Amino acid sequence: MKIVDLTVIPADDRTAVAAIAAEAQVNFKDCYQCGKCSAGCPMVQGMDLMPREVIRYLQLGKVQEVLNSKTPWVCAQCGVCTARCPQNVDICATMRAVRHAAKDAGITPVREADVFEDEFIKNVRAHGRSNEQYLAMKYNLRSGHLMQDVDSAPAMFARGMIGIATHNIDSRDEVSALIDRVLQNNGAAKEAPKGGDAS
Amino acid sequence: MTTYSYFPGCSANSTGISYTKSADFVCKKIGIELEEIPEWCCCGTSAAKLTSYDLGYALPSRSLALAEKLDASRPIVAPCAGCYAALKDALVYAQASKENLEHVRDMINMPYEASVQVMNLLEVFSTQEAKDALQQQITKPLSAFKVACYYGCALVRPVEVCKFDDPEDPQSMDTIMRLAGAEPIDWSFKTECCGAAQQMAVPKPSRVLIERIFQNAEANGANAIVTACPLCWMNLDMRVKAINKERAEAGKPAFDLPVFFFTELLGVALGGDAKTLGIDVHFQPGAPAFIDQKVKESAQIEEERKLAAAEEARKLEERAAKLAAKKQAKAEDVHSPQGGEQ
Amino acid sequence: MSRIGVFICYCGSNIAGTVDVEKVAEVARTLPNVVHAETNKYTCSDPGQAGVKAAIEKYNIDRVVMGTCSPRMHELTWRKLLADTPVNPYMLEVANLREQCSWVHKDKEVGTAKAIDLIKMAVAKVDKLSPLKSTQIPVTKRALVVGGGIAGMQAALDIADAGYQVTVVERETSLGGKMVMLDKTFPTMDCSACICTPKMSEVGSHPNITVKSYAEVESVEGYVGNFDVTIREKAKYIDYNLCTGCGACTTKCPTKVINNFEQGMSARPAIYKMFAQAVPAKPVIDAEHCRKIQENKCGACAKICPTGAIHYDDEDKVTTERYGAIVLTTGYQLIDWKPLYPEYGGGKYPDVITGLQFERLVNASGPTEGHILRPSDGKEPKNVVIIKCVGSRDPHKGVAYCSRACCMYGAKHAHQFLDKVPDGRCFVFYMDVRTPGKGYDEFYMNTLQDGAQYLRGRVSKIYKEGDRLVCLGEDTLTSAQIRIEADMVVLETAMVPAEGVDKLGSMLGVTRDKDLWLTEAHAKLRPVETNTAGVFLAGVAQGPKDIPDTVCQAGAAASKVIGLLNHDHLESNPQISRVNEALCQGDGACVNICPYHAITLVQKQFRENSQKITRTVASVNPGLCQGCGACTVTCRAGAMDLLGYTNESLMREVDALCQW
Incomplete structure (x- = not known):
């Protein structure tokens, strides 16, 4: 157990919390810690902080705890927390924003999640579409989980679900250019404003 | 004949082949034409959005713009729930403000008005036109099927993006299954996540999600699970084997529930065979046999129902005849001089 | 020439914190017709009020500007103060230096400048006011309580025990409300029925209380002391003068209806008593589910009734009566x-x-x-x-x-x-x-x-x-x-809030808050009053609360009603509309806009150019007019004036702000 002095939160941490709040378009003060998000979260068994605790640390300005937490990386983005929150706090968007902030800070608490995401985008960049068998293969190689789901591969192969051939589209250069352009501008576009109408 | 712009999604010709085959079969049967959007690209799914919000909007917007070019007056149909969610999310984003639309145009570097409607396959089959056509074409009612309709997350959440069906207890798939003669069971995990997106990266905690879906479907009396998403389908149908192995080690009984696409079952009701519909390539090998068995049982049930209905009609007739006879007798009684108490 | 006195309050630091009170007084002394201006730390306190009285006498002041808190808070205090002096209580203008000035500003310079403006306006307005006198309105010494739950029953008993007639209108077929459904009450765990049903029976048998069950208020007209209330008692299909309450009828009814009293967990017949201890202790027929009334079949209850009390052709009874006060306890x-x-x-x-x-x-x-x-x-x-x-x-x-x-x-x-x-x-x-x-x-x-x-x-x-x-x-x-x-x-x-409260509220001019509860006149100082004189609130109708708080509030509302009914007459508010008949065109625009139905058109004879002529002009009923001023802004001819807020005085106020 530890003693926390809340009067000495570094200014940088406060700024980081504000940036996460702005990206997720969430006011963390709205949360009254009822725990309904964590009560219904299907992924808690892989988490080191309850989703509620992620919000709590952000309320306290303790951003390091959140950036180093596995929770946002284990989150399946199913959105059930946000849908049921009595205070309309978008927990799901907060998890995404924390992941972005952590990655920017060079922290990837669940390396596999980062690798999967990375290989997925590479796959799309190369072919224009996602080729499941190559994605799985490359992911297994990079993550070190060499045998994961391999027992299903022969079945898929035999049933014609996967093959040697890749699915490419003719305009895959356009897609790769698009991905490069967007990522170079390092997009942190805001969440789409909710309920906004075209004006 | 209604034509939609078709966004097949990356799994259409791989793990989701059964969905593609069965959807094709059913659509042809009831007069729905799907025209593939030329040069569509991956929707990015949640991985793109987790990498960067901008990428999460840009990838699906490119395909939306291509669909506009193909025919702006037609809605897009995306059978995969993940694709549907990504496309609709990008559409809602672009429609929210002029600035957002401008930003998307800059990113994709294409003309784009955010004007096409995005639909999932359940929505397509929920239109009155499709329902009428289905009703007419059904030759083999699925009377022996007790199905747990599993919708997953992406069709209903975020609520303000999808605005499609109730986020906790949706009904559209249930209605379609009922139309095909099946009995959709009332259960509680219709929209609980199956964890498909995290099965690779964090497999251990994600397995629980699959297990509790099977658990609840079975506890509420289902004999099959029905999905509308190739990721959900693969996740459930492929991984139940490993889960059953673990359960066996823990001394628990195995789950015995085949997982189908709703289009596969519709296809069966419309007279399609397992091979045409792609049921022969399921991970759980018992699927085609299950279909054969249940189709037989269904026919039997239908036969019994017919007999019962005929018997009911006969009884009614009999009763009516008796009543008429009684009335007749009474009338004669009144007229006869001995009758009454005058 | 008028002689104006200006009194500026520090209100501790409430006003003085962001307003330089002394400077405001200094400026006030320079304003036309101001003969005296002074400041006080707490003007509303006893010594504060004594100081005002002394100054009025010393400087021979004939009208007063109070630079204090909101008139909603203390206008009545100042009027009472003036009643003790030669100054007419309506020769008063309150400049709101607290809620609309010091509390909303942080910068003292800005606050002071605004306070000076407000004082200037008040001085200009008070200069143009004339003395007003109240008239007397009679009080009908009878009260109406809407709702027969624990709040309504307590209020009715307290008023009735003080010797006044009370009518209780209850929508359900029995008194008791929600409390009688409860099993035990916290924290003492006494049985709810044991403490609630004796009250029901006391209400039912009190010589001063009339219970109208299965009844609703249909319309309300009139004003404090004189509300004309129309009540619809739904047809019960049973003559309560003949019915002995034996209950034989309820055992013979073949129909089963969901029992709402049991929260849908059992069924009741179509002829039923809500529960065993219901008051009145007699059944009613639920016409919607009665086979006799709907299909002219059955009739079992009439056959078994030993006193012939059941009448399937019974009709709703609508009556209008006058009440001096109304308590809303709609729960x-x-x-x-x-x-x-x-x-x-x-x-x-x-x-x-x-x-x-x-x-x-x-x-x-x-x-x-x-x-x-x-x-x-x-x-x-x-x-x-x-x-x-x-x-x-x-x-x-x-x-x-x-x-x-x-x-x-x-x-x-x-x-x-x-x-x-x-x-x-x-x-x-x-x-x-x-x-x-x-x-x-x-x-x-x-x-x-x-x-x-x-x-x-x-x-x-x-x-x-x-x-x-x-x-x-x-x-x-x-x-x-x-x-x-x-x-x-x-x-x-x-x-x-209970269903239908919105309708009742708008009938009586009682507003509802953002959560749709009925609004009290002041959250702290007038918690059981409403903004409509003579209408009071008690219980959950005003906001969620438990039984002890509900009973307290019912007693408080009753004491307010008793205080009101104790008067033979009430003083009317003299700040009402007046018609300038010379300007009135008789077009009736004011009649249409008046929310209180206080204006009518009348034929009147005038002498014009030494000739007798008859013209149509508006006429204001001083008992009904609430002084809202809607008519004054509607009248195109400018013939309507609100006493105490005359067009001239308001124009002077605007001038003071714009020209000085």
Whole structure:
């Protein structure tokens, strides 16, 4: 157990919390810690902080705890927390924003999640579409989980679900250019404003 | 004949082949034409959005713009729930403000008005036109099927993006299954996540999600699970084997529930065979046999129902005849001089 | 030449904190016709008021500007003060230097400049005022209480005991309201029926009280002291003069209707008494479900009735009577949680029940005769989950406010369950435990000792597996996801205003707050009054509260009514509209806009150019006019003037702001 002095939160941490709040378009003060998000979260068994605790640390300005937490990386983005929150706090968007902030800070608490995401985008960049068998293969190689789901591969192969051939589209250069352009501008576009109408 | 712009999604010709085959079969049967959007690209799914919000909007917007070019007056149909969610999310984003639309145009570097409607396959089959056509074409009612309709997350959440069906207890798939003669069971995990997106990266905690879906479907009396998403389908149908192995080690009984696409079952009701519909390539090998068995049982049930209905009609007739006879007798009684108490 | 006195208040530091009070007084002294200006630390205090009186005498002041707090707070205080001096109480203008100036500014310079402007305007206005005199209106010494729950019954008894006639209008077929449905009352655990039914019977038999059950207020006209109220008593199809209440009829009725009193957990016949101890202790026929009335079949009840009291051709009875005062005690209903919480099953699981259903289950006269049995299969539940704040404190799905009684209500249910099912287990999910009442926290602590397991967190989902209801929650104190397989779940749902209160409120000019509760005139100082003179509030109609608070408020409302009915006459507000008949065109625009129906058109004779002519002009009924001023802005000819706010005085006020 530890003693926390809340009067000495570094200014940088406060700024980081504000940036996460702005990206997720969430006011963390709205949360009254009822725990309904964590009560219904299907992924808690892989988490080191309850989703509620992620919000709590952000309320306290303790951003390091959140950036180093596995929770946002284990989150399946199913959105059930946000849908049921009595205070309309978008927990799901907060998890995404924390992941972005952590990655920017060079922290990837669940390396596999980062690798999967990375290989997925590479796959799309190369072919224009996602080729499941190559994605799985490359992911297994990079993550070190060499045998994961391999027992299903022969079945898929035999049933014609996967093959040697890749699915490419003719305009895959356009897609790769698009991905490069967007990522170079390092997009942190805001969440789409909710309920906004075209004006 | 209604034509939609078709966004097949990356799994259409791989793990989701059964969905593609069965959807094709059913659509042809009831007069729905799907025209593939030329040069569509991956929707990015949640991985793109987790990498960067901008990428999460840009990838699906490119395909939306291509669909506009193909025919702006037609809605897009995306059978995969993940694709549907990504496309609709990008559409809602672009429609929210002029600035957002401008930003998307800059990113994709294409003309784009955010004007096409995005639909999932359940929505397509929920239109009155499709329902009428289905009703007419059904030759083999699925009377022996007790199905747990599993919708997953992406069709209903975020609520303000999808605005499609109730986020906790949706009904559209249930209605379609009922139309095909099946009995959709009332259960509680219709929209609980199956964890498909995290099965690779964090497999251990994600397995629980699959297990509790099977658990609840079975506890509420289902004999099959029905999905509308190739990721959900693969996740459930492929991984139940490993889960059953673990359960066996823990001394628990195995789950015995085949997982189908709703289009596969519709296809069966419309007279399609397992091979045409792609049921022969399921991970759980018992699927085609299950279909054969249940189709037989269904026919039997239908036969019994017919007999019962005929018997009911006969009884009614009999009763009516008796009543008429009684009335007749009474009338004669009144007229006869001995009758009454005058 | 008028002689104006200006009195500026420090209000401690409330005004002086952001307004340089001395500087304002200094400027005031330079304004036209101001003969004296002074400041005071607390003008409303006894020495403060004495100072004002002394100055009035010393400087021979004939009109007064008070630079103080809002007139809503102290205008009446100043009027009373002036009544003791030679100055007419209506030769007064209050400049609101607190709520509209010092409290909204931070910068003292800005605050001072605005205060000076406000004083200038008030001085210009008061210069143009004329003395006003009240008239007398008679008071009808009879009160109407709308609602026959515990609040209405208490108010009616208190008023009746003071010697005044009271009519109680109750929408249901019996008195008792929600309290009579309860089994026991916290924190003393006395039986609700034991303390509620004697009151019902006292109300029913009090010589000064008339009970109109199965009745609703249809319309209200008139004003304080003289409300003409039309009441519709629904047809009961039973002659209460003949009926002995033997109940034989109710045993013969073949129809089964869902019993709302038992919260839908049992059935009742179409001819029924709401519950055994109902007052009036006689049945009514529910016409909608009666086979005789609907299809002209059956008629079993009339056949068995020994006194011939049943009349299938009975009709609604509509009467209009005059009352001096009205008390609204319309209470509440529970929020319809089913469409709001599909994650709790949305009503499809019969064993997920509300707190009120639990009250009936645990009640000896309820559908299970006090045995806690679950509705689905009649089995005794062993694991019970209680969830608080369902609908309350949930702005996304329900209401934002706290319903105040549920923390105690939930603790009581836990206690009762553990008492009746000793081998049972009870889990209470809560966000906070709020027990600010005498003996309340002790009660809660005792419930913990009884073995109730409190878990801090909201439940996310209730689902069915087998015959168990699985509740998923979090214990936020240990950060653990909690899964409880319950046999029954009790939802402590939010209180919301009773249906139809909006209609009643608008009939009486009583506003509703953002949550649609009826609004009191002042949250602290006039908690049982409304903004309509002569109309009072008590109980949950004003906002969620428990029984002790409801009874207190009912007594308070009654004392206000008694105070009012004690007068033979009331002083009318002289600040009402006046017609300048010379300018009036008789077009009736004012008649149409007047919300109080106080203006009529009359034929009047005038002399013009030494000739007698007849013209149509408007005429204001001083008893009905509330001084709202709508007519003055509607009149194109400018013939309508509001006394105390005359067009001229208001124009001078504007001039003062714009020209000086």
